[in-house]
Amino acid sequence: MKIDDFDYELPIDLIAQEPANPRDSCRLLVVEGDKITHKHFYDLAEMLTNNDVLVINRSRVFPARLLGRKESGGRAEILLISKLGDFRWLALGKGVKMGQRICFADNYFGEIIKIYGKEVEVKLNFGEEVIEEIGIVPLPPYIKSDGDRREEYQTVYAKETGSSAAPTAGLHFSKELLKKLKKKGVEIEEVVLQVGLGTFGEVTTKNIKEKKLHSEFYEIDRPTALRLNEAKVAGKRIIAIGTTSLRVLESVVENGKVQAKRGRTDIFIYPPYRLKFVDSLITNFHLPKSSLVMLVAVILGEKWREVYGVAVKKKYRFFSFGDAMWIR
Numbered sequence: 072m073k074i075d076d077f078d079y080e081l082p083i084d085l086i087a088q089e090p091a092n093p094r095d096s097c098r099l100l101v102v103e104g105d106k107i108t109h110k111h112f113y114d115l116a117e118m119l120t121n122n123d124v125l126v127i128n129r130s131r132v133f134p135a136r137l138l139g140r141k142e143s144g145g146r147a148e149i150l151l152i153s154k155l156g157d158f159r160w161l162a163l164g165k166g167v168k169m170g171q172r173i174c175f176a177d178n179y180f181g182e183i184i185k186i187y188g189k190e191v192e193v194k195l196n197f198g199e200e201v202i203e204e205i206g207i208v209p210l211p212p213y214i215k216s217d218g219d220r221r222e223e224y225q226t227v228y229a230k231e232t233g234s235s236a237a238p239t240a241g242l243h244f245s246k247e248l249l250k251k252l253k254k255k256g257v258e259i260e261e262v263v264l265q266v267g268l269g270t271f272g273e274v275t276t277k278n279i280k281e282k283k284l285h286s287e288f289y290e291i292d293r294p295t296a297l298r299l300n301e302a303k304v305a306g307k308r309i310i311a312i313g314t315t316s317l318r319v320l321e322s323v324v325e326n327g328k329v330q331a332k333r334g335r336t337d338i339f340i341y342p343p344y345r346l347k348f349v350d351s352l353i354t355n356f357h358l359p360k361s362s363l364v365m366l367v368a369v370i371l372g373e374k375w376r377e378v379y380g381v382a383v384k385k386k387y388r389f390f391s392f393g394d395a396m397w398i399r
Contacts (some may be wrong), residue, residue, distance in 0.1 A: 072341065074274055077364045079379050086213050087392035090223050095245045098387055098394040102371065102378055109385065112243045112395055119310075121256030124302045126349075128238040128315045129261045131229035133199075134206030134221060139175035141166070147173045149181060149193055150209055151202070152235060152267065158198065159184075164191040176205050199232070209235060211391050213358075224391070233265035233288065239391040240313030240354045258307070260299055263290040264315040264336075274362050283337040284362055289319045293331035300328045303348065310351040314363050317349050324348045341365035342372075352398045356382055356389040370398050 091097035095113040110118070119125075135151040148165040155161055164183065167173065173181045173193075179201055185192035195202075208221040226241035228249070253259065265288040299320075303309060311317035322336040323329045324347040339362060352370060356379065357363035368375045378396070387394045 074360050077274075077361070077368065078359045079364075079376065079383075081359060081383060081389060085383065085386060085389050085393075087388035087390060087394075088214055088216070090242060090392040091388075091394075093245055094227070094243055095248045097243050100378070100382055100385075100387060100394070100396045101399060102374075102396065103399040105374075107378065107381055113245075113248055115397075116248060116251040116255070119252060119255065119257045121258075122306070123308050123310055124258040124260060124299065125252070125310050125312055125353075126260050126262060126299070126316045126320060127226075127228060127241055127244075127312045128264050128266075128319070129226075129228055129230045130234040130238060130263050130265050130315070131232045132208055132221070132225055132234045132237045132266075133232045134203060134208045134219070135235050136207040136209040137175050137181070137202070137205065138207065139173040139181070142172045142174070147171070149173065149191075150235070151193075151206075152190070155192065158195045160193050160195065161187075162191055162193050163189060164193070167191060179205060211236065213390055214392065228261075230261075231263055231265075233263075234267075236266040237391065238264070238266055238313045238315040240316075240395060242391070243395050244312075258298070258302060260295050262295065262316055262319045264288070264319050266315055274360060274365070284339045286335045286337040287318075288334070289322060289336050290333035291319060291323055291329065291331055296323070296329045296331040299348075303328075308350045309348060310353060311349045312353050314352075314354055314357075314366050317346075317352060317366070320348050321346065340369055342368050344369050346370070354396055354398075355391065355393055356387060356396060358390065367398070 097112050099110040099112045101108045137149045139147050141147050147167050150163040152161045167183050169186050171183045179197050181193045181195045183191050184194050207219050208224050224237050227246050267285055267287050318338055322338045323332045
């Protein structure tokens with residue numbers, strides 16, 4: 072398999088800079104066998120039935136981007152990745168050096184205490200509550216915005232803080248749409264995958280040889296696993312909302328059943344992988360040559376090129392704030 076096999080041409084003006092308003096009014100490209108149809112996301116209320124189970128990722132994006140100034144003068148930026156201990160974080164640092172002290176706001180400081188290549192360890196003198204107050208939600212590099220978009224770049228069902236990037240397929244759900252689906256008897260199950268910055272990284276030959284991606288924390292509890300297994304046995308359709316939910320489910324399958332687990336997964340799903348539990352996927356349109364396009368190709372085969380070509384021709388909006396696709 073070659074990385075270039077998953078490239079495609081995308082006009083830059085199709086990269087969405089703003090989300091649809093309201094959320095569920097975005098367009099929805101539906102792929103079923105050889106048939107491609109064009110809907111809106113709110114049409115899921117009519118298309119889904121009580122034979123469907125949606126699996127959502129309830130992870131919450133936190134404002135991990137901290138802007139400050141060095142004591143020596145000049146700007147500095149820290150992007151928190153994961154917590155290492157009391158007030159200590161693994162982070163990406165821009166314009167920082169070992170031992171530097173950074174002021175983020177009045178009496179709120181951080182000190183660079185270790186450097187690991189591109190990553191640093193920073194010790195803060197404040198906790199998560201202050202981070203929520205002074206931090207900025209980091210946006211993907213292709214969204215050109217200096218503002219804080221924490222409300223837009225967050226699912227309406229987000230609960231557990233920990234992601235550096237949003238599980239973007241879920242951004243299209245409104246509270247009203249979820250109510251309609253539940254009223255119809257559509258089951259909605261929750262898992263957690265804390266989305267890391269690696270989701271924006273390029274796939275390398277090393278990834279393919281080792282069959283591994285960046286590692287991310289996940290969790291699926293016992294009651295959820297039991298209900299999902301019962302639904303599968305009953306012949307219900309398991310629909311992953313986004314590649315993050317799909318990666319969780321495929322990481323915990325043993326002998327055709329999902330297991331209650333928590334830990335870290337670096338699963339890399341690309342052709343000729345065969346899905347073991349998930350039947351269907353609702354997702355966004357992804358970056359060329361990315362691991363997410365490769366995952367879509369697992370379900371669509373070579374048809375993924377046709378589908379993406381149609382999306383470009385019909386001027387669908389791409390990436391995090393873009394439109395959605397349902398592979399039925």
